[in-house]
Amino acid sequence: MENYNHPMNNVAVAGGSNRRAFFLQATNFLQNYGLEKATISMSKLRVDNLLTTTATNKIQFSPIATDNTASTTANTNTLLSSSDVFLVWRMGFFIGKQVSGSYAKAVLNTYPNAAVFAGASEATNLQVIYSGTFQTLINTTQIVPAMSMEQFYYVDYAQLGSASTNNSSFNWETVLNEVQPNPVLFGNMHTEMTVTLPESVALTVGANNNFLTYLAEGIRISGVSQNIVGQILKDLYKIEG
Numbered sequence: 001m002e003n004y005n006h007p008m009n010n011v012a013v014a015g016g017s018n019r020r021a022f023f024l025q026a027t028n029f030l031q032n033y034g035l036e037k038a039t040i041s042m043s044k045l046r047v048d049n050l051l052t053t054t055a056t057n058k059i060q061f062s063p064i065a066t067d068n069t070a071s072t073t074a075n076t077n078t079l080l081s082s083s084d085v086f087l088v089w090r091m092g093f094f095i096g097k098q099v100s101g102s103y104a105k106a107v108l109n110t111y112p113n114a115a116v117f118a119g120a121s122e123a124t125n126l127q128v129i130y131s132g133t134f135q136t137l138i139n140t141t142q143i144v145p146a147m148s149m150e151q152f153y154y155v156d157y158a159q160l161g162s163a164s165t166n167n168s169s170f171n172w173e174t175v176l177n178e179v180q181p182n183p184v185l186f187g188n189m190h191t192e193m194t195v196t197l198p199e200s201v202a203l204t205v206g207a208n209n210n211f212l213t214y215l216a217e218g219i220r221i222s223g224v225s226q227n228i229v230g231q232i233l234k235d236l237y238k239i240e241g
Contacts, residue, residue: 018178022089026219029087033228035221043220045086045185047193048074048096048103051203051210059129059195059203059212064187076103080187085224085232088183090176091216093134093152093195095126098209108213110154110175119205128201129212136183137192141239143183149195151177176217184236186229 023042030036045063063086065079080086094108097116109116112126130153136144154175185191193214204210233239 019089023219026087030221033232035224035228038224039222040219043086043218044078045080045088045214045216045218046076046078047214048076049212049214050074050098051212053202053204053206055200055202057197057200059197061193061214062191063185063193063214063216064189064191066187067190067192074103080185080220081222082188083223083225084187085221085229086185086187086216087219087221088179088185088216089218090178091214092176093129093149094175094213094215095129096211096213098211101209103211103213106211108215110152110156117208117210119208121202122205122208122210125201125203126210128197128199129195129203132195132197135194135196136185137194138186138189138233138237139239141237143237147179176215182218184232186233188226188229189233189239 019042026040030038030040047061047063049059049061051059063079065081092110094110095112095117096103096106096108099105107116111130112123114123117123117126130149132149134144134147134149135142152175195212203212230240
C-alpha cells in the first residue's frame with residue numbers, strides 16, 4: 001500500500017548523515033502525535049525462522065511478541081512489546097545454519113554459499129528465496145505488498161572461494177537496505193510478515209537446521225497509548241485501530 005503523503009517519507013539523505021537524518025525526521029513524527037516526551041531509542045528487530053525439510057513456498061513470521069509463534073524458541077529474537085511503535089529505517093534478510101542448536105553462534109550469510117550449505121540441492125533451493133517477494137500485513141491491510149527479495153542478495157569477493165570460512169564479510173552498515181516509504185509497526189496490532197517463493201522447495205537438509213533471519217534497524221517508541229496508535233494507523237494506513 002503506497003502512501004506518498006507518509007510522514008516518514010524522505011528520511012534519508014546521501015552520505016554518512018543518514019542515521020542522524022532519520023532520527024531528526026522521526027523526531028518530527030513524534031511531535032506530530034504529541035510524543036515528544038516518549039521514550040525513544042535506535043533499536044533493532046530480529047526474527048529467526050527455522051526452515052524445514054518439507055517443501056514450501058511461504059515463510060511466515062511476526063515481529064510482534066504476542067503474535068510470534070514460529071520462532072518463540074529463538075533467544076536471538078528482538079520483538080515488539082504491546083506498547084511499542086517501531087519506525088523502520090532499513091532492513092535485510094539473511095540465511096544461516098544453527099551451530100549445535102544455537103542461532104547466536106551461527107554466521108548470518110548474505111547468499112547461499114555452497115561451501116556452507118553443502119547438502120544435496122541445499123544451496124540451489126535456498127537461492128529460490130532471493131527470487132521471492134516480501135509482504136507485511138497489519139490486521140487485514142497490506143502495508144508492504146510485494147517487496148523484491150533480490151535486493152537482499154549480496155556476494156562479496158571474500159565469499160567467492162570454496163572454503164567454508166568464506167562467509168559474509170559485510171557489516172551492519174552495508175547489508176541493510178533503506179526502505180521508503182518507511183513502514184511503521186505496532187506492538188499491539190496483529191502483524192504478519194511473509195516471504196513468498198515462486199516455487200515450493202525444501203529449505204534445509206536432514207538435521208542441518210537452516211534458518212532465515214529478518215533484521216531491521218529503526219526507532220523504537222515505548223509506552224505509546226492505544227489512542228495515539230489508533231490515530232497513527234488511521235493517518236498512515238486508513239486502519240481503524
